[in-house]
Amino acid sequence: MSAPDFAAHPATSALVNRHRLRWWEPIPWILAIGFFYMFPRHLGFGNEMLVMVLFALSLDLVLGYAGIVTLGHAAFFGIGAYTVGLLARHGIWTEPLSGLLIAAAVAAIFGLLSGFVLLRTTGLTLLMLTLCMMLLLEEAANLGQEWTGGYDGLDNVPIDPVFGIFEFNPLYPTTQYIYILCVLFIGFLIVRTIVYSPFGESLTGIRENTLRMHAVGAPVRKRLVICYAISAAIAGVAGALWAQSNAYVNMSTLSLDRAATVLIILVLGGYGRLYGAFVGAVAYMVLSHYLAKLYPTAWQLGLGLMLMIIALFARNGIIGIFESLVARRRGKPAS
Amino acid sequence: MSETLLEARGVGKRFGALAAASDINFRLGVGARHALIGPNGAGKTTFINLLTGVLTPTQGQVFLNGDDVTNVAQAERVKRGLARTFQINRLFRGLSVLENVYIPVSEQLGAAPTMFRPAGRHKDVIEMSMNLLEMLRLQDVAAHKISELPYGRQRLVEIAIALGLAPKVLLLDEPAAGVPSAESHIILDAIARLPKDIAVLIIEHDMDLVFRFAEHITVLVGGKIFAEGTPKEIAANPDVRAVYLGQAAHG
Numbered sequence: 001m002s003a004p005d006f007a008a009h010p011a012t013s014a015l016v017n018r019h020r021l022r023w024w025e026p027i028p029w030i031l032a033i034g035f036f037y038m039f040p041r042h043l044g045f046g047n048e049m050l051v052m053v054l055f056a057l058s059l060d061l062v063l064g065y066a067g068i069v070t071l072g073h074a075a076f077f078g079i080g081a082y083t084v085g086l087l088a089r090h091g092i093w094t095e096p097l098s099g100l101l102i103a104a105a106v107a108a109i110f111g112l113l114s115g116f117v118l119l120r121t122t123g124l125t126l127l128m129l130t131l132c133m134m135l136l137l138e139e140a141a142n143l144g145q146e147w148t149g150g151y152d153g154l155d156n157v158p159i160d161p162v163f164g165i166f167e168f169n170p171l172y173p174t175t176q177y178i179y180i181l182c183v184l185f186i187g188f189l190i191v192r193t194i195v196y197s198p199f200g201e202s203l204t205g206i207r208e209n210t211l212r213m214h215a216v217g218a219p220v221r222k223r224l225v226i227c228y229a230i231s232a233a234i235a236g237v238a239g240a241l242w243a244q245s246n247a248y249v250n251m252s253t254l255s256l257d258r259a260a261t262v263l264i265i266l267v268l269g270g271y272g273r274l275y276g277a278f279v280g281a282v283a284y285m286v287l288s289h290y291l292a293k294l295y296p297t298a299w300q301l302g303l304g305l306m307l308m309i310i311a312l313f314a315r316n317g318i319i320g321i322f323e324s325l326v327a328r329r330r331g332k333p334a335s
Numbered sequence: 336m337s338e339t340l341l342e343a344r345g346v347g348k349r350f351g352a353l354a355a356a357s358d359i360n361f362r363l364g365v366g367a368r369h370a371l372i373g374p375n376g377a378g379k380t381t382f383i384n385l386l387t388g389v390l391t392p393t394q395g396q397v398f399l400n401g402d403d404v405t406n407v408a409q410a411e412r413v414k415r416g417l418a419r420t421f422q423i424n425r426l427f428r429g430l431s432v433l434e435n436v437y438i439p440v441s442e443q444l445g446a447a448p449t450m451f452r453p454a455g456r457h458k459d460v461i462e463m464s465m466n467l468l469e470m471l472r473l474q475d476v477a478a479h480k481i482s483e484l485p486y487g488r489q490r491l492v493e494i495a496i497a498l499g500l501a502p503k504v505l506l507l508d509e510p511a512a513g514v515p516s517a518e519s520h521i522i523l524d525a526i527a528r529l530p531k532d533i534a535v536l537i538i539e540h541d542m543d544l545v546f547r548f549a550e551h552i553t554v555l556v557g558g559k560i561f562a563e564g565t566p567k568e569i570a571a572n573p574d575v576r577a578v579y580l581g582q583a584a585h586g
Contacts, residue, residue, distance in 0.1 A: 011468075011477030012461055015433055019453035198441045198457060199450040205438040208427035215387075215425070216439040216500060217413030218447065 019196035028278045032181055036174075043177045049285050050180045051242045054187050056265045056277035058234035063263075064272030065195055066227045067207030069123065071259055072130030073235055075114075075137050076107045078254030080236030083107070085249030086147060089154045096159050096168075100183065100240050107236025108229045115228035119221055122210075131256070138254040153250025157243060168245065176245040183241060187234050192274060194230065203227055207272075264303075268310055270317025279318045338365050339401070340534045341417065341504045346385055346395035347558075355381040356558040358395070363504060367534040370549035372542075374578065378558035379538045380422060383506050387419050388412045400503070413442075416503035420493045422512055422538075426481045433477040435492050436464040439499030464499065471495050471525050487518030491525055498529075505529070507537040511544055523547065546570070554578075 035046050055077055062068040080103035087093035093102065118129045141148045148154065161167040166175045194200050206213050206220055213220050243249045252258060261284070269280020287306065291299035314321050339362050347357040356378045363369055373379055384390040386397060388409035396405045399415050407415075427435050441447040441460045455461070468474045471491045481489060490510060497505055511522045519541070526548055529535060539545050545552065545566075552569045554562040562575050569575055 009465065009474070009477075011474060012433060012465060014431065014478050015437065015461065016455040018455055193453075194450050196453045196455075197450045198437075198446045198452075198454045198460070199448055201434065201438060201441065201454050202447045204430065204434075205427055208429050209425055212421075212425040212427065212496070213438075214409060215413070215419065215421075216442050216496065217410040218438075218442050219410060223448075 019193075028275065029185070036177055036181075040172075040174070043173045045285070045289070047173055047176050047180055047245050048242075049281055050177070050184050051238050051245070052262065052265060052281040052285065053277050054180075054184045054241070055235055055238035055262050056269070056281050057188060057191050057274075058231045058238060059262050059266050060271055060274065060277050061191055061194065061203075061231040061234070062228055063266065064276070065200060065207065066203040066224055068119065068224060068228060069127050070130040071127050071256075071263065072132070072134035073231075073262060074254055074256070074259035075130070075134035076111060076232040076235035077239035077242070077258060077262075078134075078137060078141070078251075079107045079110055079232075080104070080239030081243040081249045081253040082141065082148065082239075083236070084159075084240040084243045085154045085157050088157045088159060090147070094158050094160045096162055096179070096244050099159070099244065100237050103236045103240035104233040107239070108233035111229040111232025112225060115225040115232075119224045119228060131259075134254060134256070134259060138251055141251050141254055149250075151251060153248055155248040157247045157249065159244050159247065168247070170247055173245060180241050180245060183237065187237060190230075191234065195274060199223070264307060266317075268307065268317055270319030273316070273319045276317050276319045283318060339363070340365060340367075340399070341386065341536075342398040343382075343386065344396045344398070346382075346392045346397060348381055348385055348390055349393045354558050356385060356392075359555075359558075359560055361553065361560075363534045363536055365503075365534060366531055367536070368548055368550045369534075369536045370545045370552045371536060371538045371555060372540075372545060372552060373555035373561070377555040379555055380508060381558070382555065383419060383508055383536075383538065386506065387417060413500055413502075416501075417506070418497040418500040418502035418504070419506040420497045420508055420510060422508040424489055424493055426489060426492055426496070428481045431478055431480055432468065432473055432484070432492055432495075433461075433464055435481065436467055436495050436499045437461070439496050440464045440467070443500050467495050467498050470498075470528060472521070485518065487514045487521050490514055490522055494525060502533060504534045504536070507535065507539075509538055509540065511539060511541050519544075 032050070036043070039046065059073050062070060083103040083106045084099045087099065087102065093099060114133055118126060118133070121129060142150055159168050162175060162179055168175055202218055202223055205218070206223060210220060239253055242253065265280035265284045266276060268284055269276030269278065288299060288303055291302040295302065310317060316323065341363040343359050343361040346359045348355050359382060371379055371382070381390065385392050388404070388407060392405065396403055398404065399412060399417055404412055427438065437454065437460055440463050441457065444460055444463065446457045446460050465474060465477065468477050471494060473488065473491055473495060476484060476488065481492065494507070494510060510526065511519050514522055523544055537545070537548060549566055552564060552566055553560060554569065554575050556578055561578065562569060562572050
């Protein structure tokens with residue numbers, strides 16, 4: 001029995017071909033490039049969306065794939081943002097690309113240390129502990145006023161031109177948009193590669209049945225901590241991009257508001273689905289933008305209703321709706 | 336008996352005042368086909384948990400391949416060749432049958448920590464997984480989700496996951512539990528076809544299955560060994576009939 005036999009077996013094709021590029025996968029990137037040309041005056045908004053996509057991707061890795069329930073993921077976003085902001089504002093480091101790497105490293109170390117302690121717990125305890133850790137960091141940013149600017153944050157954060165050539169312009173953020181899009185693409189490739197690897201498969205196993213993973217001899221906590229640290233690094237990069245493109249950092253990067261927003265984005269788009277982060281971030285931000293225009297005082301009501309409908313009727317988010325439509329057309333029951 | 340793979344020496348476990356297992360001596364050799372029977376609450380599952388390292392004994396020692404593993408963690412015992420199935424299915428319900436087997440096989444072959452190579456490119460893992468599914472006659476449903484399978488076949492996946500760890504010793508905790516009688520023959524067939532070099536210990540209430548499968552039977556009552564012997568000896572033992580077989584005759 002040789003290997004190619006099984007590779008050709010119809011039963012294995014789903015797994016063997018899972019990582020292959022599908023025809024629709026370039027669509028989000030084409031749309032992102034299209035946005036650049038079609039809405040040159042809304043690139044600031046576009047930047048915000050791209051950063052949230054990257055942040056939501058990092059959350060998808062821990063929540064959607066590994067099943068780690070966290071309400072404090074903005075902690076790593078904030079760590080990345082403050083790392084870049086503090087280094088640049090105090091004149092220590094202003095080069096943007098290496099700044100991202102430093103932010104990623106700091107967030108990863110934080111993820112490793114906190115994950116080592118927090119991931120002994122699960123469920124509600126874990127939820128509360130991740131929340132507490134984020135609130136502690138937020139308070140630290142508030143109290144460290146001399147360095148962090150406290151409640152006002154740090155503004156006019158100086159960032160060098162990318163590759164020494166392309167300058168960040170706060171009014172026409174074209175450089176920022178292309179820069180963020182490129183970083184998002186790299187971040188996406190990393191997440192995509194991980195979730196389709198055996199490591200990703202074992203994370204899914206932990207999410208589906210932790211006890212069984214122990215029984216098959218998998219080092220469960222080690223895997224979770226590694227996954228948490230990688231996700232923290234990506235969230236840190238998202239935060240760093242936010243700080244660089246806006247040239248400021250404030251406590252909103254560390255807030256419960258941001259942590260809740262990214263969770264809503266992921267639920268809205270569909271978690272554990274890779275592209276849920278894209279769909280969710282765009283849907284959430286476009287929706288809240290228009291609702292805020294239409295009903296300036298009660299725009300969150302519309303979002304709340306939307307979220308309730310998703311939670312009640314489409315547990316797998318917007319992507320899940322598409323999946324069941326495709327499954328129905330092929331005559332297979334949706335799972 | 337041939338070379339001993341798994342051994343319990345005077346193993347016992349107390350939960351407060353309750354002695355769930357006490358002074359159990361037990362040996363499992365290469366290629367053994369051994370059954371552990373006993374009425375409900377006799378301590379069978381506790382004993383399995385002591386052997387696999389889910390519980391630590393309060394007395395006695397456990398040996399695997401001649402090494403004292405009494406204080407060795409469950410995951411490490413798995414690596415040294417001790418695998419088990421569960422009385423109640425513990426499957427990866429949202430995943431396909433193939434993925435359910437892929438996970439333990441990738442652990443066994445050391446592929447599981449790999450991050451930057453797609454799971455589908457690990458041909459060795461897929462091949463070993465499919466070989467196992469073929470042995471258990473599950474290859475046709477390999478792409479199905481667990482939730483789409485009838486219960487009897489889900490029980491086979493339970494066995495497939497344990498076999499995916501390439502064990503030297505396999506502990507089957509009531510493999511036919513809850514399987515409708517119309518389907519139970521597939522479990523029997525699968526157990527009959529287990530590789531001969533694996534030592535198998537089975538816990539089972541289905542006496543039909545036990546007497547067809549086992550070459551040796553241990554009867555556990557009240558956490559203690561009550562009787563031991565070949566199926567013939569056990570069937571002829573009046574004490575065993577009194578405490579166990581008579582009771583189970585209805586089932």
